[in-house]
Amino acid sequence: MNKVLGDKQRARTAKEKDRRRDSIVQSALSLLLAQPGALPTMNAIANQAGVSKGTTYIYFDTKESIYLALLEDELHGWLERIEKQLSEEPSASIDSVVDTLMGFNEAQPNLWTLASLSHAIIELNIDSKELLSYKTKLAQRFKSAAKAIRLHLQLDEQQTEDVEAMLMQSYAYLLGQWQVCHPPKSIEKLLQGQSFKILQPDFDRSARQGLSQQWQQFSTQTKKQEAPGGVLNRLFRRS
Amino acid sequence: MNKVLGDKQRARTAKEKDRRRDSIVQSALSLLLAQPGALPTMNAIANQAGVSKGTTYIYFDTKESIYLALLEDELHGWLERIEKQLSEEPSASIDSVVDTLMGFNEAQPNLWTLASLSHAIIELNIDSKELLSYKTKLAQRFKSAAKAIRLHLQLDEQQTEDVEAMLMQSYAYLLGQWQVCHPPKSIEKLLQGQSFKILQPDFDRSARQGLSQQWQQFSTQTKKQEAPGGVLNRLFRRS
Amino acid sequence: MNKVLGDKQRARTAKEKDRRRDSIVQSALSLLLAQPGALPTMNAIANQAGVSKGTTYIYFDTKESIYLALLEDELHGWLERIEKQLSEEPSASIDSVVDTLMGFNEAQPNLWTLASLSHAIIELNIDSKELLSYKTKLAQRFKSAAKAIRLHLQLDEQQTEDVEAMLMQSYAYLLGQWQVCHPPKSIEKLLQGQSFKILQPDFDRSARQGLSQQWQQFSTQTKKQEAPGGVLNRLFRRS
Amino acid sequence: MNKVLGDKQRARTAKEKDRRRDSIVQSALSLLLAQPGALPTMNAIANQAGVSKGTTYIYFDTKESIYLALLEDELHGWLERIEKQLSEEPSASIDSVVDTLMGFNEAQPNLWTLASLSHAIIELNIDSKELLSYKTKLAQRFKSAAKAIRLHLQLDEQQTEDVEAMLMQSYAYLLGQWQVCHPPKSIEKLLQGQSFKILQPDFDRSARQGLSQQWQQFSTQTKKQEAPGGVLNRLFRRS
DNA sequence: AATGAATGAGGATTCATTCAT
């Protein structure tokens, strides 16, 4: 149990409330990871968090809200890091973009677990108002991250939309790839054999490779559209 | 109601049984498309198919089995068509590969609807034996399709695994992109504005573009690894 | 437990289903009478009826439907009996009308218990379509009963509406009087004293008296409107 | 929000406490009228009154206590006005009694809304001690009002009980009639048609008519028992 | 007096699946 406050102890300050809210979210996550499939029940979450069922409903309106909060955390964390890292990184290179995109491996290890539930489960059970608010914030984050990538690659403002589309393509690709690479645990071992290798590639390897392909090709196309010998030549430099 | 046989009429011949089985599957599909979100209930499926609940359990062990059968149909249809079309197509070009991959638009319009439920819902609720059988057949199909692509691109046997990986990457990309492009209907209209464009690209357009990038880049890399002026030059020809 | 069918035994014929449905309704009634206040829960009803919770939902869509069915039974029983009895009764007299209206005492002993929940609880929680159907049937019954009363009193067709209004006034009066006469059991004994007599009249006595007043006055007024010495003189005859 | 005192401000004087108590009661009423059906929750009441949930429990022991207080206000208001008005009115007539009884229309517009919840909901959830106290006061008020009516009608003391019974019959009749005339809002419009007219009379019209019948008949009976040409002749005078 | 976070019993409803006929 993730008791951050003693039994029956109330969170009075904003900070304590944040902590309690977080303990609920973390409990939901840990249960989800332990038993993938359906979203863990409120009952289980409350038990895990060491609070009563009613308390969880003080902090979240519905079960799905908890998972939406989790997903939001992971997605924003990913995008914020991308933005921050690329604006600090001096050398403009495709590889550093790919490396940064792949950074979820360390910092947001559960990003794709949650994102994979997003479409089929979470978003479908959220109040449309709450969902819209989530999407609004998310669109902003995606745009900021795309801008950081564009600046890092020293592309001009006209290419804003292209970079945004590329970022979404990377997101889509990673989302799909994660699903491809993670079959149900019940048959994971049965798919170890050589004949199933095609159905179950290694996520890290194929993800990185796919992203590289996407961004290499993007830089090639971008360069073509520019004057030969333009500033983008450096993008081909392998770091 | 999709009554293919009269009420309470028995399906005696194998053909009749197939027809009844199919009517269940099609009923499940039509309900799923009508009300996306959760998988339609067995009650609804049986009603729609004009049979009793018990009868559906004669043909399918679980509810998810029905959807797995649907998914299998769509996936095999897609892969078989790829295989067939590419082996008939004489001119080896990236574009024809991409065109063929995009052929689901006409022939398997519900492929991604089902595939998007696959990871989060369907596969998790299937008996592992049945799932393994499904995966075995599917792996075969993927390999055959990949082989057809390889032959079409006139690549040699050593590149078998590369092409297989590429095909899976395309599958993963399309799977993810479809999910990205299809938010819940409840907020679809609310996301029409310009500021949400990044979150909701047009599926056909971005899918084709993404596939092109993937395969263009693949051909570039493949060519690099070969002797200069090798057989793959023609892949750059835009059809 | 009201088991009319053995455990886990299925009601196959329409008759058996009616019996099972009835056993659910009767269980609901017996629980309601035992513990007035809130409507007994579905759990309790199912237990009492010796069926599972799910079974009750086969026969009734909601909990309130059960009570609406009960109320309907009692109300229709009351009105049908009024209709039947008055059309058989030869002597046209106010007293026989009042006697017949009071007949619920024997035949529909729970009529007012249920009717008193109708306004504040039952009707508020019923699907509007079902409620409309209930009201439609009820309106018919009330009209038929009013017609029987009118014919019994040898009033002509022009007085249809007056008699209908009178019948509703009697219904309203009995409904209110029952509520007045039946305080919560928790304080029933505490209200025995003389000083509370005003708040807790005897239902039968005051109900009969009130009805007599209503119909006597009605006949007086009706007579006034007629030619002096008209057919209604006989209504004043005390039986 | 009905803030009568600033947020978190204490009610120190008795007057302030009365005001706060009243603001809770009025909030409960406004919510009840806005959303008929179930009694509004304590949460909603507290919010509406601009106080915390805990504070409402300082002023009332249970939720139903609030509604009992409301009901008491309306009932006492009604009865007091009857008493006052009739003792001031010089001309003794049935019509003025009926007019006075109908005075709730202006002065206690929510009397029957609350009274209709009384039997099925409010009284059943009140502590018996509190309920007894309520009933004791109410019995007094009813008696006083009945006495005023008796004096107005110039009846002698022997008829005390008869008039009391009559007053309760009027109360019962109005209570029932109000319930009959007010179906759930959800189907109010669906019952507009002619065929439902019987089920949904106009409250004001039928209430006045019913009361007139009751009291006319009462005066008739009372007169009969007296010497012919007695003091009650004037009761037949139509005002 | 006032607060409001926490409680947790309680209750309605759903639905995949079974099995006797």
Next chain:
DNA sequence: GATGAATGAATCCTCATTCAT
């Protein structure tokens, strides 16, 4: 093969009330 009544575990969510501060 076909039926569909019966099952009952599963689960979300509500809300009156408490009590430490």
